Amino acid sequence: MAFLSDTLARVKPSPTIAVTNKARELAEAGRDVIGLGAGEPDFDTPAHIKAAAVAAIEAGRTKYTAVDGIPELKKAICAKFERENGLSYKPSQITVASGGKQVLYNALVATLNPGDEVIIPAPYWVSYPDMVLLAGGTPVFVEGRMEAGYKISAEALEAAITPQTKWVIFNSPSNPSGAAYTRDELKALTDVLLRHPHVWVMSDDMYEHLVFGGFEFTTPAQVEPGLYDRTLTCNGVSKAYAMTGWRIGYAGGPEVLIKAMAKVQSQSTSNPCSISQYAAVAALNGPQDYITESRVAFERRRDLVVAALNTCPGISCPVPEGAFYVYPSIAGLIGKTSAAGVKITDDETFATALLEETGVAVVFGAAFGLSPAFRISYATSDAALVDACARIKSFCEGLK
Ligand SMILES: Cc1ncc(COP(=O)(O)O)c(C=O)c1O
Numbered sequence: 384m385a386f387l388s389d390t391l392a393r394v395k396p397s398p399t400i401a402v403t404n405k406a407r408e409l410a411e412a413g414r415d416v417i418g419l420g421a422g423e424p425d426f427d428t429p430a431h432i433k434a435a436a437v438a439a440i441e442a443g444r445t446k447y448t449a450v451d452g453i454p455e456l457k458k459a460i461c462a463k464f465e466r467e468n469g470l471s472y473k474p475s476q477i478t479v480a481s482g483g484k485q486v487l488y489n490a491l492v493a494t495l496n497p498g499d500e501v502i503i504p505a506p507y508w509v510s511y512p513d514m515v516l517l518a519g520g521t522p523v524f525v526e527g528r529m530e531a532g533y534k535i536s537a538e539a540l541e542a543a544i545t546p547q548t549k550w551v552i553f554n555s556p557s558n559p560s561g562a563a564y565t566r567d568e569l570k571a572l573t574d575v576l577l578r579h580p581h582v583w584v585m586s587d588d589m590y591e592h593l594v595f596g597g598f599e600f601t602t603p604a605q606v607e608p609g610l611y612d613r614t615l616t617c618n619g620v621s622k623a624y625a626m627t628g629w630r631i632g633y634a635g636g637p638e639v640l641i642k643a644m645a646k647v648q649s650q651s652t653s654n655p656c657s658i659s660q661y662a663a664v665a666a667l668n669g670p671q672d673y674i675t676e677s678r679v680a681f682e683r684r685r686d687l688v689v690a691a692l693n694t695c696p697g698i699s700c701p702v703p704e705g706a707f708y709v710y711p712s713i714a715g716l717i718g719k720t721s722a723a724g725v726k727i728t729d730d731e732t733f734a735t736a737l738l739e740e741t742g743v744a745v746v747f748g749a750a751f752g753l754s755p756a757f758r759i760s761y762a763t764s765d766a767a768l769v770d771a772c773a774r775i776k777s778f779c780e781g782l783k
Contacts, residue, residue: 390516390517390519393516394513394516394517395513397509397510398509398746398747398749398750399422399509399746399750402420402734402744402745402746402747403418403420403421403744405738405744406418406420406744409739409742414742416742417744417763417767417774418744418763419743419745419759419761419763419771420744420745420746421763422558422707422762423621423622423625423627424622424627424677424707424762425762425763425764426625426673426677427625428625428626428662429624429669429672431665431669431670432624432626432665432669434665435661435664435665435669436629436659436661436662438661439657439658439661439662440658444657444658445658446657447653447657448654448657448660449654450645450648450649450653450654451477451478451479451480451641451644451645452477452478452479452633452655453479453657453660453664454474455660455664456479456633456660456661456663456667457474457477457479458474459663459664459667459668460472460477460479460633460667461474461477462667463618463667464616464635467591468602468605469605470604470611470635472635475638476635476636476637476641477633477634478633478636478644478645479631479632479633479655479660480632480633480644480648480652480655481630481632481652481655481656482619482632483587483589483618483619483621484510484514485632485652485655486617486619486632486633486644487510487511487552487587488514488517488518489644489647489648490615490617490634490640490644491515491517491520491550492517492518492647493640493643493644493646493647494549494643495519495520496520497519497520498521499519499520499521499547499548500520500521500523500545500547500548500549501515501520501521501522501523501548501549501550501551501552502524502525502540502543502544502551502552502582503515503523503525503552503752504524504526504527504534504535504552504553504557505524505525505526505527505751505753506533506557506710506748506751506752506756507524507554507557507751508557508558508559508587508751509750511552512524512752521547523543523545523548524752525539525540525543526539526752526753527560527562527753528753529699529710529712529753529756532701533557533562533701533710533753534564534568535572536571537571537572537574537575540572540575540576541578544575544579546581548581548582549581549582549583550583550585551582551583551584551585552585553569553572553586553587553603554586554587554589554590555569555586555590555600555705556590556593556594556600556703556705556706557590557703557706557708558590558706558708559708559746559748559751559758560703560708560751561685561703561704561705561706561707561708561709561710562703562704562705563590563594563600563703563705563706565598565601566599566606569603569606570606570607572603573603573606573607573610574607576610577607577609580613582613583614584603584610584613584615585614585617586614586616586617587617588602588616588617588618589617589618589619589621590622590705590707591623592622592623592674592678593622593678593681593705593706594704595681595682595685595705596682596704598704598705600705603616612637613637614636615634615635615640616635617632617633618632618634619632619633620632620662620663620666622707623674624666624673624674625677626659626662626663626666629656629659629662629663630659631655631656631659631660633663683765684761684762684765684768685702685703685709685761687761687765687768687769688700688759688761688768688772689702689703689709691768691769691772691773691775691776692709692759692772692775694776695772695776695779695780696715697713697714697719698711698712698713698716698775698779699711699712699714700712707760707761708758708759708761709758709761710748710751710753710756710757710758710759711756711757711759712756713727713730713755716733716779716782717755719783720782720783721736721778722740722778722782723736723739723740725739725740727782729747729749729754729755730748730754730756731749733747733755733757734746734747734757735747736778737778741774741777741778742774743778745757745758745759746758759771
């Protein structure tokens with residue numbers, strides 16, 4: 384009898400963690416490494432949020448709480464959905480978990496049976512397919528090509544739907560491409576879903592606030608109220624308020640689903656950290672200046688990185704609408720040989736040679752299901768970005 388489960392065998396280790404480990408090894412060996420792999424804001428959590436956490440500790444709010452969130456936080460989340468997304472949810476339609484990741488995982492575990500399919504647009508966040516597999520479902524990919532701004536078409540979505548489709552996962556702005564759907568583009572997709580009433584919508588709005596150039600963020604249940612009864616609108620404080628380590632994610636959706644998710648959580652991790660929940664109340668109800676300030680910084684960095692990458696021979700980098708990632712194509716580099724004699728056969732050999740020869744750590748596109756490309760997270764200082772882009776340029780210029 385095998386000790387490890389068959390389910391585990393279907394899941395692959397995180398490629399983004401592998402890149403981070405390799406970069407760390409090189410840095411420990413004394414190499415000058417610039418890590419562009421991490422998916423978290425480089426800013427500190429705003430002071431008033433930290434103060435709320437300290438106050439919660441001092442007030443003794445350090446015990447178990449209701450499994451899927453304290454009433455104050457659920458109320459703050461309802462107000463946020465109303466204020467920012469025009470969505471009305473009652474507290475009984477809200478769930479809070481230990482990060483956006485757990486929200487998605489709870490929903491999948493609570494709903495998937497063997498044979499159930501989940502449509503995932505590619506390039507996708509690395510965790511979606513593996514979470515679906517862990518929950519016993521089958522991921523089905525729909526490609527958003529670079530020429531289409533890494534967005535999927537209504538026709539491609541419709542073609543992927545079968546009687547076994549249970550969910551479609553939307554992620555706009557996207558990790559890894561930064562692509563965000565306009566209201567009209569989203570409407571074209573929600574029109575398709577209206578015709579398939581057995582399909583539910585999981586909207587991962589984690590990067591909602593990081594949209595640039597006046598782009599209007601919208602979410603499926605807002606664009607198409609006809610989908611409200613089968614949409615889980617997922618969000619969190621991790622990226623919006625530089626709170627990745629606090630582990631608070633949340634969602635609004637139909638009560639039947641919210642209750643099922645609480646059941647999963649009650650038998651696994653129970654409530655998210657009590658102190659972090661009070662901090663999240665302060666984040667959602669308090670001043671929102673951090674959002675604007677970080678947006679300005681990230682937009683400046685996006686422009687800097689896109690412009691620099693497009694001067695590298697063989698690299699083509701579209702301008703993403705949001706998040707803090709760019710996803711350039713390296714189609715023009717395949718088949719070439721690096722200065723150190725490494726043949727670039729795919730995006731993984733590119734990323735490995737780039738790291739070994741220049742010390743710049745990026746994540747290869749195959750990890751996100753669309754090749755040949757790579758992801759840069761520009762959530763780091765402008766100086767590090769300028770240096771990294773110069774190194775990438777000289778690497779490309781050295782290819783024969
Ligand atoms: C698209 C997307 N969804 C969800 C998450 C998870 O966020 P959290 O750190 O709150 O679990 C991430 C984090 O990288 C993400 O990129």
